[in-house]
Amino acid sequence: MLTPEMRELVLNAEQSALVFGRPDTDEKPLLVIFDELTDAQYASAAMQAVTSRKLTFAGILAIMPDGKSLAKCSASVESIAIMIGAVSLFARNAVEQIKAQQSDAVEWLEKLFALPDERTS
Numbered sequence: 001m002l003t004p005e006m007r008e009l010v011l012n013a014e015q016s017a018l019v020f021g022r023p024d025t026d027e028k029p030l031l032v033i034f035d036e037l038t039d040a041q042y043a044s045a046a047m048q049a050v051t052s053r054k055l056t057f058a059g060i061l062a063i064m065p066d067g068k069s070l071a072k073c074s075a076s077v078e079s080i081a082i083m084i085g086a087v088s089l090f091a092r093n094a095v096e097q098i099k100a101q102q103s104d105a106v107e108w109l110e111k112l113f114a115l116p117d118e119r120t121s
Contacts, residue, residue, distance in 0.1 A: 001057055001117075002039050002060075002118060005072055006046060006059070006060045006072045009072055010034050010111055011064065012064065013062035013063060013064065014062075014063050015035070015093075016033075016062035016063070017031040017032060017033050017034060017060070017086075017090050018032040018034065018080055018081060019057075019059050019060065019061060019080030019083055019086040019090075020032065020049075020055035020056065020057055020058065020063050021056065021079075021081060021086070022053065022054065022056065022084065023076075023078030023079070023081060026088050027053070028084075028085065028089065028105070029058065029085050029086040029089065030046070030050065030053070030055055031061075031086060031089050031093060032046045032091065049053055056076075056078075056079075056082075057071050057079075058074055058076075059071060059073040059079055059082075059083050060072045061090040068076035069091075
């Protein structure tokens with residue numbers, strides 16, 4: 001399923017997703033966020049969706065540490081159309097993850113600055 005290049009891409013990416021879809025329909029592709037696969041319920045639901053919808057593996061989308069976005073398609077020509085449909089979904093997911101990380105950081109800093117300064121006590 002994954003080529004050595006795809007494995008390397010997933011392992012080195014800041015964010016990555018496996019892309020599944022059906023080339024014979026206009027159905028939205030399914031993104032399986034790689035970092036979420038450690039959650040058993042997420043992994044199980046993803047596997048269930050892939051099998052019940054009869055989806056095929058189309059490739060990998062990733063954002064690298066240097067900010068570049070990369071895609072690796074599977075060998076089939078049909079996977080290209082699925083991957084193109086998945087790009088905007090992946091971009092939206094990446095933005096949501098970044099916003100969540102930023103809001104967590106802002107909240108943490110606000111709590112930090114609210115702490116009393118005990119150095120002068």
